[in-house]
Amino acid sequence: MLGVAQPAPVAQTPPMGWSSYMALQPQSLENEVRINADYMAQTLSAHGWQFVLVDYSWAYPNPPEDNGGNPNQSRLANGDYVPLLNMDAHGRLLPDPRKFPSSKDGQGLRPLASYLHGLGLKFGLHVMRGIPRQAVRAKTPILGTDGITADQIADTVNVCPWLNHMYGVDMRKPGAQEYYNSLLELYGQWNVDYIKFDDMGQPGNPSVYHKEEVEAVRKAIDELRRPIIFSVAYAQPFDNSDHLRQHANLFRISNDAVTNWEQLKKQFDYGAQWSTVASAGHWPDADRLPLGWRPKRNVPGEAFTDAEQRTRLTLWCMLKSPLMLDGNLPDCTPFAASLLTNDEGLAVNQEATNPRQLSRTDDLAIWVSDAPDGQTKNVALFNLSNESRPVTLTLSDVGIPKKANIRDVWGKAYKGQFKKTFTHQLGPHDAVLLRVAPVQ
The missing domain is CATH 2.60.40.1180 (Golgi alpha-mannosidase II)
Incomplete structure (x- = not known):
């Protein structure tokens, strides 16, 4: 549009950073995120590592000693959901202040983003597709509409099979796009640089692809006119590659990151196919890189040998996948650190063209x-x-x-x-x- 500044293009090279998923699980605490960010700034940022991604359930009030599985909600006999997620009056989730104390007084995740930006890093956030079920129960009004409420746009059939916080959004309904616009407006206020939208596909069921909601997020980002990387998960079949490249910057090519050698071998098959669509602004995502350390929480860690870790990073670099580390960074082994600070190797991921098997x-x-x-x-x-x-x-x-x-x-x-x-x-x-x- 003439006279209106356009946002800078994003993800011109595959993003390099860290996700809190494996290290901290859904109990991510702000001070632990900051500790990992400090390590990145001091040790890795000079080599191109810059994104810090707060992974899922940041609105859920689970204590850090809770080492269970996915933190689902329960529903009482009267229909109420427990525990309640932290949420504003318009059905938009907010960080739990116990886990993210700087978010108090309505500041959201902006103070954390400011801390990361002060280190020269960028801020990423994991988001689940849809609208909170508790918002539908409460009939919260959708921002930017004339009285449309959450229950009027909810898709109660197409829901996430592994986390029960959200209903889908029926994009045929008035107010649906306005809801996604309001989400991106909030994340823009928090100065988010990278958004990973989960549950856009379904593990083990490649026929599920919520393309209308992918399009809604893309439209909301474009209207925000702020440079934000849009990452789509879960794994998608290659048949959706054209649509993904049109609307997203990063797109998962497999289920959650491989945890054994046989799964890692399978990435060669996925990579050979998806490498053909890698280009500036659009990268096939082979998922996280838990190299060289154990998770901080009491959960099973990765058991890859040094040789297998070298194989994994080499394939990710050749494929030009985003490089998102996973684990407690201060516990990084000397061997892994030698790979993650090898500028010549990382340049293969960042600068090469025409990757192919x-x-x-x-x-x-x-x-x-x-x-x-x-x-x-x-x-x-x-x-x-x-x-x-x-x-x-x-x-x-x-x-x-x-x-x-x-x-x-x-x-x-x-x-x-x-x-x-x-x-x-x-x-x-x-x-x-x-x-x-x-x-x-």
């Missing part, structure tokens, strides 16, 4: 992408088997007809000059990331 068997995989100079190739060799194996790269397969200088990126070691082929011995479940530069 070159070859794949059940035991081996080779990925390639193009470096910014237009000649050098980033090449990842993966041993997916349970035994040590040699993996051979044929240089002509990546467009280098004669000789190449080859460097091990994670190992920070020059491997030498090679003709026609390069063979590397890899341990089980391990990977090597190479820069392959043609010799003229």
